[in-house]
Amino acid sequence: MNERRPRRLLLLAGSLGVLALFLLGGFIAGRVLVGGDDAAPAAAEGGGAAPATPSPAAGEDGRQPAPPRDVPVAPTVGGNDPVTGLPLDPDRTKPFWALPYLEAEARLPFFEGKLAGVTIRRAGDPSLEFVRQCPPGGYTEDAAASQGTPFDVTLPELLRGAAEPVRAMVLYCADGTLRGAEAEYFVHTAPERGWYGGSLFLMRYEPFDPAEPVAPVDLRAPRVREMTVAGGPAVVAVPPLPHIGWHDGAVVVYRDGIVTVIRSAGLPLADLLVLAEQVLQPR
Amino acid sequence: MLTVRRLVLLAVFGLGVLLGALPFPSRPGPAGAVTENVTLQVHPGPAAANAVLNCSWHGACTSPPTPGSALDWNNGPNADVRWRSWGWRSVGTGSVALGTIVQEQGMTCTAVAVSVKDVFNFPKGSVRYSHSGTWTPGWSFSIAGSPSWASTNVVVGFTLALENQTCINSGLWTAPHLHQDRVGTWWEVNWGNFLSPGSSYPVFSLANWQYRQSWTWNY
Numbered sequence: 013m014n015e016r017r018p019r020r021l022l023l024l025a026g027s028l029g030v031l032a033l034f035l036l037g038g039f040i041a042g043r044v045l046v047g048g049d050d051a052a053p054a055a056a057e058g059g060g061a062a063p064a065t066p067s068p069a070a071g072e073d074g075r076q077p078a079p080p081r082d083v084p085v086a087p088t089v090g091g092n093d094p095v096t097g098l099p100l101d102p103d104r105t106k107p108f109w110a111l112p113y114l115e116a117e118a119r120l121p122f123f124e125g126k127l128a129g130v131t132i133r134r135a136g137d138p139s140l141e142f143v144r145q146c147p148p149g150g151y152t153e154d155a156a157a158s159q160g161t162p163f164d165v166t167l168p169e170l171l172r173g174a175a176e177p178v179r180a181m182v183l184y185c186a187d188g189t190l191r192g193a194e195a196e197y198f199v200h201t202a203p204e205r206g207w208y209g210g211s212l213f214l215m216r217y218e219p220f221d222p223a224e225p226v227a228p229v230d231l232r233a234p235r236v237r238e239m240t241v242a243g244g245p246a247v248v249a250v251p252p253l254p255h256i257g258w259h260d261g262a263v264v265v266y267r268d269g270i271v272t273v274i275r276s277a278g279l280p281l282a283d284l285l286v287l288a289e290q291v292l293q294p295r
Numbered sequence: 296m297l298t299v300r301r302l303v304l305l306a307v308f309g310l311g312v313l314l315g316a317l318p319f320p321s322r323p324g325p326a327g328a329v330t331e332n333v334t335l336q337v338h339p340g341p342a343a344a345n346a347v348l349n350c351s352w353h354g355a356c357t358s359p360p361t362p363g364s365a366l367d368w369n370n371g372p373n374a375d376v377r378w379r380s381w382g383w384r385s386v387g388t389g390s391v392a393l394g395t396i397v398q399e400q401g402m403t404c405t406a407v408a409v410s411v412k413d414v415f416n417f418p419k420g421s422v423r424y425s426h427s428g429t430w431t432p433g434w435s436f437s438i439a440g441s442p443s444w445a446s447t448n449v450v451v452g453f454t455l456a457l458e459n460q461t462c463i464n465s466g467l468w469t470a471p472h473l474h475q476d477r478v479g480t481w482w483e484v485n486w487g488n489f490l491s492p493g494s495s496y497p498v499f500s501l502a503n504w505q506y507r508q509s510w511t512w513n514y
Binding site: 030031104105107108109110111114115117118122134135136137138139140141143145148150151153176178179181183192193194196198201208209210211215217228229230232258277278 | 303304307354361390393395397398399400401402403405407410412414415416417418420428429432433434435455457458459460461462464465478479480514
């Protein structure tokens, strides 16, 4: 009888152990089912205002600034950038992920030289004359004035409904002829298209010297390529992370006597090239 | 007997699933789940801390000025152009954003822009300093914030002694000065301030912001 007690106790403990294991297994399964500790945090809520001055109200257009909520994580291309050695798929959920990329990009030399029939010069030299000179005839700040002309800088189709105008300038000569136009657009977040905010700048002009057209635009030399865009040669500055368009991209073309400069930020290379096609085709 | 045992085990497992699926309202949230509010104020950028306003809100400072969200500040040839900001954040202390200096050259006037991206790299628009050049295009700097406000004061460029001919011919420049504007309507404009051309303003006092915006982080 005494010999059986320890055996029974052993059996009881074993049974309780098995039951506890099943209970634990079920508990873990339950946590996994509802997301457990790794469940996503709640969506953004409005919070307290800054204490020293009143909380900013909505802008004059009534919109309150808010960051996009769906931060992309997905690795898409893999590998490292041959120019900087940095991964092409950074974890963009981490703060300051872009800092090493910015620093690496800032160390790259600027491109200066002739490519695809146009000479690229550094921006910022006020003594550089690159637009056809003529007796000035004023300007308008309405990009629509360029529509239907070879200087069309209205919003390309790809960005319709996804961008807003920031500024525009259409320049006239005294005889009423156009000499150039420029416009800048702010591109809104559109996660379904892989856009997380950016900008587009369009500048089109008759060059100061049609035999030696010049475009003043800062492009990092290792990013510059000559490519065919809209059926002709073009200078293309590939964004450092081309699949997401992080940082700057550009297309510069000299065609039919008009220099076209397209600068983008935050737009994937594929979209930049579509935009260039749309700008360069007669609209 | 075997079936009863299986049923008991199944019931215990099911009980575990139910317990696991129950919410835990009193449990603290995940360590990283924080909602934080941020406000960034950008102040006028002329070199002088007490700067003279040349032209109140305008697009082009013609007579009369065209409508717009820019201010013209007195700033002599080659005088510094500064990024001045105050940043507030509700939780932590440290950077709220990165500013990157960009040299721009459009058909008309020459400008330096500071492109602002928050620390997660979401763009917050930019601030443009027209009639300006820079020696440091592409450089980035940290924009500070704290629960009791933190300031950032960085030289980003200089005022041009002479603008290009197209800018002059367009009537947009007659003498060296700083034309400072926002890019992106996310920036709120301090319309009620800076209404007295010829007056000087302590440009870095907390009330004398030129543009500002707020956003929220969940991280």
